[in-house]
Amino acid sequence: MATAELASERESAYLSQLTMAAARYANRTGQRERNQSVLETRGVLYADTPERVERRLARLGADWSLVRAIELTPTEPASSAGSTLQLPPETFTSEVLGLERLIGRNNLTPVAFLEAGVKVSRAVGRITISGPGGGHGTGFMVSPSLLLTNNHVLRGVPEASRSKVAFAFQDCADGSPLVPAVFALEPQRFFVTDRALDFSVVAVAPRGAQGESLSSFGWLAVSEAQGKLVIGEFVNIIQHPRGEPKQIALRDNQVVDVLERFLHYESDTREGSSGSPVFNDQWEVVALHHSAVPKTDAEGRPLSVDGTVWRPEMGEQQVAWRANEGVRISRVLEALHKVTLTGDAARLRDEVFTAGLTASPVTSAPPPPPPTTPTPAPPLTPTHPGADGTESQARERARTTDGTAQLTLPLRITVGLDTPTSSPATLLATLRTPAPAPSPALTTEAPPPPTAPTAAPPAGPADIASSVDRSAEAALLNHRLAQERPYYDGPADAAAREAYYADVRTGDGDALRRALTDLLTSTHTPRPRYDPTRMVYPWVDLHKDRKLRSIYSGRTFTAEELIRADAAVAKARLARVRELLLQESTAGPAEFAAEFDALEKSMPFNCEHVVPQSWFAHREPMRGDLHHLFACEVGCNSFRGNFPFFDFPHFMEAVRDDCGMRENVGFEPENGKGAVARATLYFLLRYPREVGDAEREFPEDRLPVLLRWHETEAVTEYELHRNAAIAQLQGNRNPLIDHPEWAGEIDFTGVWP
Numbered sequence: 001m002a003t004a005e006l007a008s009e010r011e012s013a014y015l016s017q018l019t020m021a022a023a024r025y026a027n028r029t030g031q032r033e034r035n036q037s038v039l040e041t042r043g044v045l046y047a048d049t050p051e052r053v054e055r056r057l058a059r060l061g062a063d064w065s066l067v068r069a070i071e072l073t074p075t076e077p078a079s080s081a082g083s084t085l086q087l088p089p090e091t092f093t094s095e096v097l098g099l100e101r102l103i104g105r106n107n108l109t110p111v112a113f114l115e116a117g118v119k120v121s122r123a124v125g126r127i128t129i130s131g132p133g134g135g136h137g138t139g140f141m142v143s144p145s146l147l148l149t150n151n152h153v154l155r156g157v158p159e160a161s162r163s164k165v166a167f168a169f170q171d172c173a174d175g176s177p178l179v180p181a182v183f184a185l186e187p188q189r190f191f192v193t194d195r196a197l198d199f200s201v202v203a204v205a206p207r208g209a210q211g212e213s214l215s216s217f218g219w220l221a222v223s224e225a226q227g228k229l230v231i232g233e234f235v236n237i238i239q240h241p242r243g244e245p246k247q248i249a250l251r252d253n254q255v256v257d258v259l260e261r262f263l264h265y266e267s268d269t270r271e272g273s274s275g276s277p278v279f280n281d282q283w284e285v286v287a288l289h290h291s292a293v294p295k296t297d298a299e300g301r302p303l304s305v306d307g308t309v310w311r312p313e314m315g316e317q318q319v320a321w322r323a324n325e326g327v328r329i330s331r332v333l334e335a336l337h338k339v340t341l342t343g344d345a346a347r348l349r350d351e352v353f354t355a356g357l358t359a360s361p362v363t364s365a366p367p368p369p370p371p372t373t374p375t376p377a378p379p380l381t382p383t384h385p386g387a388d389g390t391e392s393q394a395r396e397r398a399r400t401t402d403g404t405a406q407l408t409l410p411l412r413i414t415v416g417l418d419t420p421t422s423s424p425a426t427l428l429a430t431l432r433t434p435a436p437a438p439s440p441a442l443t444t445e446a447p448p449p450p451t452a453p454t455a456a457p458p459a460g461p462a463d464i465a466s467s468v469d470r471s472a473e474a475a476l477l478n479h480r481l482a483q484e485r486p487y488y489d490g491p492a493d494a495a496a497r498e499a500y501y502a503d504v505r506t507g508d509g510d511a512l513r514r515a516l517t518d519l520l521t522s523t524h525t526p527r528p529r530y531d532p533t534r535m536v537y538p539w540v541d542l543h544k545d546r547k548l549r550s551i552y553s554g555r556t557f558t559a560e561e562l563i564r565a566d567a568a569v570a571k572a573r574l575a576r577v578r579e580l581l582l583q584e585s586t587a588g589p590a591e592f593a594a595e596f597d598a599l600e601k602s603m604p605f606n607c608e609h610v611v612p613q614s615w616f617a618h619r620e621p622m623r624g625d626l627h628h629l630f631a632c633e634v635g636c637n638s639f640r641g642n643f644p645f646f647d648f649p650h651f652m653e654a655v656r657d658d659c660g661m662r663e664n665v666g667f668e669p670e671n672g673k674g675a676v677a678r679a680t681l682y683f684l685l686r687y688p689r690e691v692g693d694a695e696r697e698f699p700e701d702r703l704p705v706l707l708r709w710h711e712t713e714a715v716t717e718y719e720l721h722r723n724a725a726i727a728q729l730q731g732n733r734n735p736l737i738d739h740p741e742w743a744g745e746i747d748f749t750g751v752w753p
Helices: 014-027 029-041 050-059 064-072 094-103 111-121 157-161 329-338 343-354 391-398 424-429 461-482 490-500 509-522 559-583 589-602 634-640 673-686 700-712 717-730 740-744
Strands: 003-006 124-129 135-141 146-149 163-167 181-184 191-194 199-203 234-239 247-258 262-266 277-279 285-294 321-328 404-408 412-416 607-609 629-631 660-663 666-669
Touching: 014 029, 014 262, 014 285, 014 321, 029 247, 050 064, 064 461, 064 717, 111 234, 111 247, 111 277, 135 234, 146 343, 157 163, 191 329, 199 329, 199 343, 234 285, 247 321, 262 285, 285 329, 321 329, 329 343, 461 559, 490 717, 509 673, 559 589, 607 634, 629 673, 634 660, 634 666, 666 673, 673 700, 673 717, 700 740
Parallel strands: 003 191
Antiparallel strands: 124 135, 124 163, 135 146, 146 199, 163 181, 191 199, 234 247, 234 277, 247 262, 262 321, 277 285, 285 321, 404 412, 607 629, 660 666
16 A cells, blocks of 8 residues: 655644634734735735746746836726727737736636636546545546545545545536546555645546546646746636535635745635635646635634634534635645655656646637536647656656756746756756746646657757747737837936935945945846846837847847847757757756857847856846846847957047957947946946956956946937836836936945955
8 A cells, every 4th residue: 555644743633724724814914914005006916026926927928028018008997898908909819818917907818718617627526535524525636546635635544445536526507417427536556645734645546436537537737836826816716615516716716925835815615625726817726725714713713603612513614714725736746746655656646747747738628518427528639758767767857946957048948957867858848838838737648657768859840939939929019019108208207216216325435336236236126037039129228219229330120120030049049959958968967058058159149238148157137137238239249249348549540340349458339338338337336246356357447438438428318218117127227327427426446356
């Protein structure tokens, strides 16, 4: 019998679950009230941490720049009559509608949302426990063989052995009941339980009482990936309340707090819904519903609906509810992964992680089932990564949240480089969907048995193209929205500037430098990652004619030109990455890092870091800091290289490249000297002691060059626009643009190592 248990010190009865949930809820009152206040005054994108929000946007295929563009587009309150954006119907996608809904501008949802909900609901069943202490709960399939529910529903093997799960216990569209398919639970094959996190995972018989196939009901792909939910979003819960036919609490359940291991949300779930899956709007599982948060007396004891202290013999229906609590699915999976298992039990556990890695998206609604028997869901024909038959390697292949290297290509791709023995097939599995594209993940085919892989073929060109093209189209949408916005609102920016520096005092150069460094750092939120296609070209770096100009040569481009050009580079990079992963099967992290660095240099984007990336080892947030990113054609980008800026005495008489002049001592641009000087000075203030410690980096004796260029070329409206746009995206401002006069007062001596 394969059984493992992670037990806490004392028995965790349902009363204990209620009491602990109430205590957690009470302890978070202050934070929850702050969250509610931010949701009411600023909206859903601001109540959670910037890091969590950025991961959420990335998972939705969006970014701060696109979100800001939508926010700044004038609209009436939330619309129920179509998009609030003035876009042609053919350019309006479900992703755009989802962003509008997330922000609170649109209360519509695609019809496919309901179709997808029907499909994922098939994997949710009613659990019935027979004998002493019997009752009902909800559970859902998380692999071809395993079902997840609460520990307080199935506390141990004896209870699980006398329990069954019924799928399709629900009404048909015409109101008549379906005939459910009933399956026995098989804890002797697999049973893992954790009382602290209140979950149990148990094997289900492959055939039902009437010969039904368990695989026909599929399973829900579960993932440890971050970015599935933020505070303020609404969740959906599919459940069997009090053992009743399957029901759904749909988009009336707002997440009000995120704890380390739990979620708190307001919903109309009832007793008996224990073990239900909690979904986001993309029908990804985000939590395991496990307890209501009860109203309590002064001593913390749960109250009943009549105001007296609740006792178990009263029944759960008599508890006075306040809110609800779910266990974060990532924490459930983390705990499950840590359980020591061997043999068949380890293989079954590993299927939970591998079965959902490449689940296909739901593309159509299943046909309505007849009133006599459940209809199998249509196969989705997913592809699955190979396995080598060993438990440890299978687990590591399924988990890419630890020991990973992140490559910006420019899409954010996490490539597992955790061990030198990682096979090309393992690494390729993480590249099959480079851009996060969450989808309802009901899967109906079992993964292949573990075998040693020969070589996984690279995904076809369409796989690469589709992810890059989605990103490019999002950038173009952002650019379209920018056409209707005022280029620069002087009065509004003046007010923002005054408020930003309200507490900064002048008169002492060193104190001024320190105050500005503190201000630029503390207000730098969010901190977007490097992605010029999405963050630089659509709006930030536009000139007043809505065109882009190379910062060094002054050459003019349309935003679409550079977006398309960089998309082509991204496709080429991704294709080369796949080749490397197939060919370099024995290379370790260092070798891969060197290859990727060389790849980036040989295939650059049309974007210039005026402070070269090599000076700060390509690290974030420096790499994605918009204040020193400018449009720049590849030729000038490569021509400058990582040479520091230099003021050549005979620059005007010298024979120069269109980009400027370069010799061993440095580089002087043909255009944009004032702008690049102010951007570099900003960098020195924002990241003191980060550059200047190597011979080729900007030495302290070059500071007069920057100050001279700053004085010679005054701040332009283009820079004012950039500064205001960047402040909207990453929170901080460039003080040399806002207060040019401070350049002569700031004591820069403290910024070098």
